[in-house]
Structures are given as structure tokens and as C-alpha cells.
Amino acid sequence: xxxxxxxxxxxxxxxxxVIKKLGDREIITxxxxxxxxxxxxxxxxxxGKDVIFVIGRWENKxxxxxxxxxxxxxxxxxxxxxxxxxMTAGKFDSQVILESx
Numbered sequence: 001x002x003x004x005x006x007x008x009x010x011x012x013x014x015x016x017x018v019i020k021k022l023g024d025r026e027i028i029t030x031x032x033x034x035x036x037x038x039x040x041x042x043x044x045x046x047x048g049k050d051v052i053f054v055i056g057r058w059e060n061k062x063x064x065x066x067x068x069x070x071x072x073x074x075x076x077x078x079x080x081x082x083x084x085x086x087m088t089a090g091k092f093d094s095q096v097i098l099e100s101x
Contacts, residue, residue, distance in 0.1 A: 014083035015050040033063020
């Protein structure tokens with residue numbers, strides 16, 4: 001499994017809008033090799049900002065690369081760049097080391 005992990009920092013008043021817009025990108029669910037997307041929202045920081053982690057899981061790196069190259073990737077309902085203070089991303093190969101019994 002291939003995982004994309006994005007760390008997005010937003011002003012607290014924009015956080016829910018950014019999360020909603022990420023969830024409105026249903027076109028990604030039609031992409032071959034897409035597994036799922038999750039969002040982790042941290043507690044509001046003292047400076048009035050929120051941190052969101054977006055976890056996108058793909059069957060493999062090639063499936064993700066096909067999405068990155070797709071013209072369907074850019075959507076009009078994507079989060080506005082003005083709503084995002086900063087964003088970083090990492091790419092990981094994932095392996096399960098424990099499972100529920």
C-alpha cells in the first residue's frame with residue numbers, strides 16, 4: 001500500500017471549510033487504485049491555527065502517480081489557497097504490522 005500524508009495548517013475559522021472541500025472531491029473515488037482518504041484534526045493551537053492531517057491510501061505508487069497526472073485532479077471545489085497557511089506532504093510505503101484479532 002502507498003500512503004500520502006499531508007499536513008495542512010489553517011486559520012481556525014477556515015478549518016471546517018477546508019475539511020468539507022476535501023470531502024467533496026468524490027471524483028477521486030473513481031480513480032483506479034484509490035483505497036480511502038481520512039482526515040485527522042488536531043486541537044486548536046494557541047496561535048488560533050489548526051493542524052489537519054490528510055491520509056490518502058492507494059493500492060500502489062503507480063495508482064497515485066496516475067491520479068497526480070490526471071486532469072480530473074484539479075477541481076473547482078478544492079480548498080482555496082487563501083484558507084491554507086502552510087502545507088507539507090510525505091510519501092510512504094505502508095505495511096501492516098498488527099491486525100485486530
